[in-house]
Amino acid sequence: MQPFTYESLPQRVVFGWGTLDRVAEDVERLGCRRALVLSTPEQREAAEALAVRLGPLAAGTFPGAVMHTPVEVTERAMQVVRDLGADCTVALGGGSTTGLGKAIALRTDLPQVAIPTTYAGSEATPILGETEGGKKTTRRTMKVLPEVILYDVALTLTLPPALTATSGMNAIAHAVEALYARDGNPITAAMAEQGIAALARALPRLVADPSDRDARSDALFGAWACGVCLGTVGMALHHKLCHTLGGTFDLPHAQTHTVVLPHATAYNEAAAPEAMRAVARALGVDRAPAGLHDLARSLGAPLSLRELGMPQDGLDRAADLAAANPYWNPRPVERAAIRDLLGAAWEGHRPG
Numbered sequence: 001m002q003p004f005t006y007e008s009l010p011q012r013v014v015f016g017w018g019t020l021d022r023v024a025e026d027v028e029r030l031g032c033r034r035a036l037v038l039s040t041p042e043q044r045e046a047a048e049a050l051a052v053r054l055g056p057l058a059a060g061t062f063p064g065a066v067m068h069t070p071v072e073v074t075e076r077a078m079q080v081v082r083d084l085g086a087d088c089t090v091a092l093g094g095g096s097t098t099g100l101g102k103a104i105a106l107r108t109d110l111p112q113v114a115i116p117t118t119y120a121g122s123e124a125t126p127i128l129g130e131t132e133g134g135k136k137t138t139r140r141t142m143k144v145l146p147e148v149i150l151y152d153v154a155l156t157l158t159l160p161p162a163l164t165a166t167s168g169m170n171a172i173a174h175a176v177e178a179l180y181a182r183d184g185n186p187i188t189a190a191m192a193e194q195g196i197a198a199l200a201r202a203l204p205r206l207v208a209d210p211s212d213r214d215a216r217s218d219a220l221f222g223a224w225a226c227g228v229c230l231g232t233v234g235m236a237l238h239h240k241l242c243h244t245l246g247g248t249f250d251l252p253h254a255q256t257h258t259v260v261l262p263h264a265t266a267y268n269e270a271a272a273p274e275a276m277r278a279v280a281r282a283l284g285v286d287r288a289p290a291g292l293h294d295l296a297r298s299l300g301a302p303l304s305l306r307e308l309g310m311p312q313d314g315l316d317r318a319a320d321l322a323a324a325n326p327y328w329n330p331r332p333v334e335r336a337a338i339r340d341l342l343g344a345a346w347e348g349h350r351p352g
Helices: 019-029 041-057 071-084 095-108 161-179 186-208 213-232 237-249 253-268 273-283 288-298 312-323 335-347
Strands: 012-016 035-038 058-062 088-093 112-116 127-132 135-140 148-152
Touching (some): 019 041, 035 041, 041 058, 041 088, 058 071, 071 095, 071 127, 088 095, 095 112, 095 253, 127 237, 148 213, 161 237, 161 253, 161 288, 186 213, 186 273, 186 288, 237 253, 237 312, 237 335, 253 288, 273 288, 312 335
Parallel strands (some): 012 148, 035 058, 088 112, 112 148
Antiparallel strands (some): 127 135
16 A cells, blocks of 8 residues: 555535425524525526525525626626625535635635535535636635535436536546546545546436436435546646636536546546556446546547637647646647647547
């Protein structure tokens, strides 16, 4: 056994069916009395219903969360926090809403309750990505780690098949990178393989039958496991590419992760053989990059950046940005090779 360092995250996780009924209990457990409920505009009604459920513990709602956590949206939310005298946030939704809760916590240190309705996994990490002036930057700080996650599997039953697929592939990406992270460890590696396997089993069943309760439970557990992996180790090339494409070209978050993942994995395949064997085992395939592509294809998920609206003439700029100040990666980040990777992802080729 190689020496390693592992830091567990101080977070309360409540997982099951009907756990939303306990949201008031967890707000009170945090010592809070004026919770601001956050959501996207599309989930406004759900946020308002949650505020009713909280009763006198609800200060109000802010249904303005959007993708990539733009700083200007956070500033509008901060004004609502001040106006309502909120002493905590309750984020109901996917990664966009969780990101807004984190951005508020960064500026105020207010406690957070995260209630995920997708498989984003970001609720389990001390990582925040924010976009300003067309550039997305990330930081890691315990100030943004939600104190409580309420996983209510029932909330994912209405997640459409297309979003189920891409959200789940996004979660798998967290675990794949964790397996070859510079600060990886056997605890995170075991959880990563378990999380990938759970999602790989569940996602095809959910695309076929979105009401499959056992598969919904497996997928949400897998998303949490993969999120924990991302939260306990560093990020590498895959996340750098996705942050660049999302922040600069405003590509959809989960779909971009879905498209890029097989190609970033292929880029690192020779440099991280043990990680690739673990991914392949979890997927039940011979080669990890091709297996990830085939899983996405079987789910009917997008396979190319072209499908997501990425302009072909933006690939050179994306390569320049990704090669500048790169995250640590097991294979050196070379601009020409990154441009080839992006070209393959734009076309949607199957790796290998």
